[in-house]
Amino acid sequence: MDIPHDLTVLLRGAEHIAALTGAGISAESGLRTFRDTQTGLWAQYRPEDLATPKAFARNPKLVWDWYAWRREAVSEARPNAGHYALTEIGRRVPRFTLITQNVDGLHQRAGNRDLIELHGNITRVRCSASCGAVTSWEERPDEAPRCVRCGAFLRPDVVWFGEALPRAALDAALEAARTCRVFLSIGTSGMVQLAASLAYAAKNRGAALVEINLEPTPLTPKVDFFLQGKSGDVSPALVRATWGAGRDG
Numbered sequence: 001m002d003i004p005h006d007l008t009v010l011l012r013g014a015e016h017i018a019a020l021t022g023a024g025i026s027a028e029s030g031l032r033t034f035r036d037t038q039t040g041l042w043a044q045y046r047p048e049d050l051a052t053p054k055a056f057a058r059n060p061k062l063v064w065d066w067y068a069w070r071r072e073a074v075s076e077a078r079p080n081a082g083h084y085a086l087t088e089i090g091r092r093v094p095r096f097t098l099i100t101q102n103v104d105g106l107h108q109r110a111g112n113r114d115l116i117e118l119h120g121n122i123t124r125v126r127c128s129a130s131c132g133a134v135t136s137w138e139e140r141p142d143e144a145p146r147c148v149r150c151g152a153f154l155r156p157d158v159v160w161f162g163e164a165l166p167r168a169a170l171d172a173a174l175e176a177a178r179t180c181r182v183f184l185s186i187g188t189s190g191m192v193q194l195a196a197s198l199a200y201a202a203k204n205r206g207a208a209l210v211e212i213n214l215e216p217t218p219l220t221p222k223v224d225f226f227l228q229g230k231s232g233d234v235s236p237a238l239v240r241a242t243w244g245a246g247r248d249g
Contacts, residue, residue, distance in 0.1 A: 024187025082231030
């Protein structure tokens with residue numbers, strides 16, 4: 001694909017690049033969106049039945065089983081060329097901040113290190129009470145597990161409907177948006193707040209906006225460069241055009 005020369009010059013000269021990724025990049029690894037995964041046994045449930053604090057308080061085992069099923073799908077997925085291209089960008093620039101709305105951990109598995117997870121990570125669990133214990137996921141087929149510190153139920157370490165984003169993650173994402181020279185929006189609809197506001201925060205501070213998406217979004221009229229297509233195709237092409245051949249998957 002043709003990458004604008006002006007964009008490659010901009011990227012090569014940038015001291016700090018930030019990127020926000022959404023469900024689109026994970027979809028290329030075969031992971032469906034939250035609502036799309038409600039098939040088969042789970043089609044009878046609404047999101048409110050499975051991913052809210054009230055749902056967990058009402059039936060922790062149901063919620064635990066739902067996330068165990070989702071986690072199995074995540075464990076079988078593999079990072080795609082888009083994930084690896086972002087890892088390569090991180091190797092090429094002085095500072096690269098990757099912000100993701102995804103909870104699947106595929107960016108880490110692709111080698112990304114400076115990562116801000118706005119919505120948590122499905123491979124971790126934390127105490128549902130106030131003790132704050134966080135640990136890795138452990139399958140418990142017969143019951144929802146409890147915290148070894150305080151005895152409260154453990155829950156997925158993700159942001160549920162009606163919950164605020166983690167303050168530290170949001171603050172770090174805003175700082176990156178406000179200080180970057182280039183902001184990449186990849187595979188995200190631009191509809192989910194507060195993540196959608198990050199691109200505008202970057203724009204307001206003078207950053208160039210680059211969008212990579214299959215279809216135009218509400219952000220598209222505001223961007224400096226719109227690269228239409230799959231991240232797995234466009235992002236590696238962007239790396240090659242800017243810095244030459246890299247390890248993009």
